[in-house]
Amino acid sequence: MIQDFSATAECAAALDARDALAGYKQQFLFPQHNGENSIYFCGNSLGLQPKSVRAAIDVELNSWQNLGVNGYMKGDNPWLFYADYCKPALVKLVGAAGVHEVTVMNALTVNLHLMLLSFYRPTASRYKIMLEAGAFPSDQYAVETQVLMHQLQEQDAIIEIAPRNGEKLLRTEDIIAAINEHGHSLALTIFSGMNYYTGQLFDMAAITKVAHEAGALAGFDLAHVAGNVPVKLHDWNVDFAVWCSYKYLNSGPGAVGGAFVHEKHTNTQTPRLGGWWGNDEKTRFKMEKGFIPKPDASGWNMSTSQVFNTVCLKASLEIFEQAGIHHLRQKSILLTQWLEFLLQKITNIGFEIITPTNPEERGAQLSLYFKERGRDIFNAMSDNGIIVDYREPGVIRVAPAPLYCSFSDVFKFYSILKEI
Numbered sequence: 030m031i032q033d034f035s036a037t038a039e040c041a042a043a044l045d046a047r048d049a050l051a052g053y054k055q056q057f058l059f060p061q062h063n064g065e066n067s068i069y070f071c072g073n074s075l076g077l078q079p080k081s082v083r084a085a086i087d088v089e090l091n092s093w094q095n096l097g098v099n100g101y102m103k104g105d106n107p108w109l110f111y112a113d114y115c116k117p118a119l120v121k122l123v124g125a126a127g128v129h130e131v132t133v134m135n136a137l138t139v140n141l142h143l144m145l146l147s148f149y150r151p152t153a154s155r156y157k158i159m160l161e162a163g164a165f166p167s168d169q170y171a172v173e174t175q176v177l178m179h180q181l182q183e184q185d186a187i188i189e190i191a192p193r194n195g196e197k198l199l200r201t202e203d204i205i206a207a208i209n210e211h212g213h214s215l216a217l218t219i220f221s222g223m224n225y226y227t228g229q230l231f232d233m234a235a236i237t238k239v240a241h242e243a244g245a246l247a248g249f250d251l252a253h254v255a256g257n258v259p260v261k262l263h264d265w266n267v268d269f270a271v272w273c274s275y276k277y278l279n280s281g282p283g284a285v286g287g288a289f290v291h292e293k294h295t296n297t298q299t300p301r302l303g304g305w306w307g308n309d310e311k312t313r314f315k316m317e318k319g320f321i322p323k324p325d326a327s328g329w330n331m332s333t334s335q336v337f338n339t340v341c342l343k344a345s346l347e348i349f350e351q352a353g354i355h356h357l358r359q360k361s362i363l364l365t366q367w368l369e370f371l372l373q374k375i376t377n378i379g380f381e382i383i384t385p386t387n388p389e390e391r392g393a394q395l396s397l398y399f400k401e402r403g404r405d406i407f408n409a410m411s412d413n414g415i416i417v418d419y420r421e422p423g424v425i426r427v428a429p430a431p432l433y434c435s436f437s438d439v440f441k442f443y444s445i446l447k448e449i
């Protein structure tokens with residue numbers, strides 16, 4: 030396919046004409062620049078608002094208005110079961126065996142901590158926790174503070190895997206070698222599914238397999254994966270995963286987060302912190318002593334469903350259900366290849382694409398590394414109606430999300446960049 034590309038507006042139009050998902054763009058609201066839609070390549074940070082969200086919020090406002098507390102059992106979407114409405118779609122996005130392996134609750138870092146409490150259970154001999162160097166800061170802080178909570182030494186207990194000297198990406202073989210090296214003392218690997226800075230998608234199946242062979246567990250932070258790249262958490266035997274819903278899942282700032290717990294761990298024996306929403310509904314309202322977690326991933330829920338935090342996810346997932354994550358992924362691979370093809374034609378500004386070239390090792394995002402003047406180039410893009418983001422040191426992240434970005438948008442981005 031890539032050899033058919035030519036750097037022309039006609040080629041972009043032809044690609045759009047062949048795109049079966051092109052119509053989904055109409056379902057989203059775009060920030061405006063000089064009276065026109067911005068070029069929005071920032072869905073890896075905050076996805077755009079689906080037009081359907083406003084009405085969906087209105088439904089719950091009306092239930093609240095008309096039913097008051099009876100909204101928990103009545104109305105269009107009884108709130109008691111609100112988390113459940115999102116589960117069938119999430120099962121497909123993360124490759125769970127069924128709705129029993131997924132839940133929605135809280136937000137990402139909170140869920141990461143809850144999962145670490147259950148699955149990072151250091152012993153005297155097996156206490157190390159491994160992640161990639163340069164992980165998202167919140168994940169670094171979570172791991173650091175968990176280690177301190179267990180009264181372990183950071184330098185001893187945290188193993189960070191960095192790229193080789195002069196390289197920007199992690200090699201799977203180096204991750205595997207490190208897991209084997211620390212195998213006897215390793216309790217858990219907690220890599221991100223995709224690194225936020227480089228856009229590198231890790232080989233989660235391989236990491237999980239080797240971690241298990243070493244006697245450790247494997248969890249993942251899927252913040253940059255959920256809604257971007259379909260994964261197979263159940264089949265890969267991943268122990269747990271967490272993600273947020275405001276990036277590729279388009280559920281708005283502060284949206285409710287998600288979690289996957291493999292069915293082998295969802296039994297009531299797995300230690301955790303409990304709250305009434307993780308308890309069986311049958312006994313939840315008896316107000317009796319004795320926490321009995323639901324025997325599924327929602328056994329980690331604690332608090333009453335955050336309806337207004339979840340309604341946007343519910344509305345957004347309906348679009349994913351219609352479009353299909355595998356169709357979206359197909360489009361995304363082509364769209365990002367098109368972006369890469371055009372970027373390679375740019376000679377007026379110096380940068381390096383640090384994201385892997387292989388589509389199997391990346392999602393929608395390309396990270397452009399500028400040795401110098403990255404911030405200036407970023408500002409010039411903003412002045413021209415391009416919304417991307419800048420991450421120190423020196424990287425502009427460009428992520429055309431396939432639900433609402435077209436091949437012509439990518440061409441427009443290229444045309445503007447060429448003139449900067």
Ligand SMILES: *Cc1c(COP(=O)(O)O)cnc(C)c1O
Pocket residue numbers: 136137138139165167168221225250252253273
């Ligand atoms: C976006 C992101 C976060 C943010 O966590 P919140 O708790 O939702 O603020 C954490 N980790 C990773 C890897 C992210 O990409």
